Amino acid sequence: MSDLATTVFGNQRLTIEDIVHIALEQGAVALSGDEHLARKINSAVAFLDQLLKEDGVIYGVTTGYGDSVTVKVPLALVDELPLHLTRFHGCGLGDVFNVAQGRAILAARLASLSQGYSGVSWDMLNLLTAYLNHNIVPVIPQEGSVGASGDLTPLSYVAGAMVGERDVFYKGEIRNSLIVMQELGLTPLTLRPKEGLAVMNGTAVMTALACLAYDRSAYLAKLTSRITALASLALKGNSHHFDDILFSVKPHPGQQQIASWIRSDLNHVEHPRNADRLQDRYSVRCAPHVIGVVQDSLPWFRQMIENELNSANDNPIIDGEGEHVLHGGHFYGGHIAMVMDSMKTAVANLADLADRQIASLVDTRYNNGLPSNLSASSSERRYINHGFKAVQIGASAYTAEALKLTMPASVFSRSTECHNQDKVSMGTIAARDCLRILQLTEQVVASTLLASVQALRLRIAQNELDFASLTADIQAMYTDICDYFEVLDEDRPLEGVLRFTVDAIQRKRWSLYE
Numbered sequence: 001m002s003d004l005a006t007t008v009f010g011n012q013r014l015t016i017e018d019i020v021h022i023a024l025e026q027g028a029v030a031l032s033g034d035e036h037l038a039r040k041i042n043s044a045v046a047f048l049d050q051l052l053k054e055d056g057v058i059y060g061v062t063t064g065y066g067d068s069v070t071v072k073v074p075l076a077l078v079d080e081l082p083l084h085l086t087r088f089h090g091c092g093l094g095d096v097f098n099v100a101q102g103r104a105i106l107a108a109r110l111a112s113l114s115q116g117y118s119g120v121s122w123d124m125l126n127l128l129t130a131y132l133n134h135n136i137v138p139v140i141p142q143e144g145s146v147g148a149s150g151d152l153t154p155l156s157y158v159a160g161a162m163v164g165e166r167d168v169f170y171k172g173e174i175r176n177s178l179i180v181m182q183e184l185g186l187t188p189l190t191l192r193p194k195e196g197l198a199v200m201n202g203t204a205v206m207t208a209l210a211c212l213a214y215d216r217s218a219y220l221a222k223l224t225s226r227i228t229a230l231a232s233l234a235l236k237g238n239s240h241h242f243d244d245i246l247f248s249v250k251p252h253p254g255q256q257q258i259a260s261w262i263r264s265d266l267n268h269v270e271h272p273r274n275a276d277r278l279q280d281r282y283s284v285r286c287a288p289h290v291i292g293v294v295q296d297s298l299p300w301f302r303q304m305i306e307n308e309l310n311s312a313n314d315n316p317i318i319d320g321e322g323e324h325v326l327h328g329g330h331f332y333g334g335h336i337a338m339v340m341d342s343m344k345t346a347v348a349n350l351a352d353l354a355d356r357q358i359a360s361l362v363d364t365r366y367n368n369g370l371p372s373n374l375s376a377s378s379s380e381r382r383y384i385n386h387g388f389k390a391v392q393i394g395a396s397a398y399t400a401e402a403l404k405l406t407m408p409a410s411v412f413s414r415s416t417e418c419h420n421q422d423k424v425s426m427g428t429i430a431a432r433d434c435l436r437i438l439q440l441t442e443q444v445v446a447s448t449l450l451a452s453v454q455a456l457r458l459r460i461a462q463n464e465l466d467f468a469s470l471t472a473d474i475q476a477m478y479t480d481i482c483d484y485f486e487v488l489d490e491d492r493p494l495e496g497v498l499r500f501t502v503d504a505i506q507r508k509r510w511s512l513y514e
Helices: 016-025 034-053 067-069 077-090 099-113 123-131 152-162 177-184 195-200 206-235 244-248 253-265 288-309 335-361 389-404 427-461 472-484 495-506
Strands: 006-008 028-031 093-094 141-143 168-169 174-175 317-318 324-326
Touching: 006 016, 016 099, 016 195, 016 288, 016 427, 028 141, 028 288, 034 067, 034 099, 034 317, 034 335, 067 244, 077 152, 077 195, 093 168, 099 123, 099 152, 099 195, 099 206, 123 152, 152 195, 152 206, 152 389, 168 177, 168 195, 174 177, 206 253, 206 288, 206 427, 244 253, 244 495, 253 288, 253 317, 335 389, 389 427, 427 472, 427 495
Parallel strands: 006 028
Antiparallel strands: 093 141, 168 174, 317 324
């Protein structure tokens, strides 16, 4: 990212954080003025024009698509071919991607096309840039991609919007893209040969979703570490479970990092807790081993995602300077599929961990003296108040659904399109599954976070825990949550505060382990 406001495409390697910044904070974008990029773009366009004049055979330019590669398109119809590609793929179904996801998709596609090997014009690159800067976001159905000839159907909604034939989100409304472009003085795109294929025949949807999923997963690793510390305090846990010497003998660096974060939250060096109690349950004692799997996987998740993000991933590849048309399969989303299938399993384990923690907190058999279901009701009214009972049931339901979705999508390859696409990645389905698991996990984590704060309140009120002994970070987070979450003494609906907390998690309300 070149500065705090603008991300430059075309002359530098982009990061996951660049895409997340564009998606969530609606940061501005610009195309590089680099001379080498200009030569690549201009030479690829000129080379394609030259081949068409010479009646060259180019897949998707002078031939039909996919299995229809054997159909030679008359030169008089070549200019119409890309528009037909966008139209017949306009068959997506299901829910639509939200604005942030749509912006990430636009940014990921721009990242690929600005590599300079797709044969696209400056008009297309400039219009994609304008869409992001004006916050014009195509309305894209989530379902319909097998993730191997690229995200063809969902990306057809990007191409279709740029030619003025699809709907877009604009200023909080869904409107026709042609009308929006006319209002802003933007010229609808007339697709050149290869440009429809260039937009659609790539991995932008799954890669964009992977960037957003990575960001949420990294934050969850930190947040579940903090919640583990809160749960340990609430359960009068043994802080020696996170000792640095203990973790020095099992040197997974991510696992060691998690243990260090929890250890620092517990102020273990200055105030080691419950050394007389040998072993806590696994959901506390083994938390670094569970969360550490996510933390240790993040580096290779990043490598895979960012390599895909910074690739030319359509077909064919146009090497204008070297004058080559290279037919291949860079649209195949296998790397993203593997990352998403792996990430969703690791994240679902965070849901399972937090679910076990809240189960211990509410159960008088395991919570070391806390009231049943963490109700703060008076002794006279304890008979009718049920505290966090239903919240724990909900957490169990969210966890079960998350775990159910961990079946790897990438092993469900289907032969499609007359057996031309006979081995496909399912990367976009894996990415969508991962986002759903993240949502469910955030719901479990929100439930356990509120339960942990309620439990700490009870310990402090009973003089079993000295607030002053807590670290400054724990005090700040506890106080912040107490400001919007009133003590649960009399039963009341908690949906509102749970939704608020899930949103706070997704917005990264709390700065963790900076």
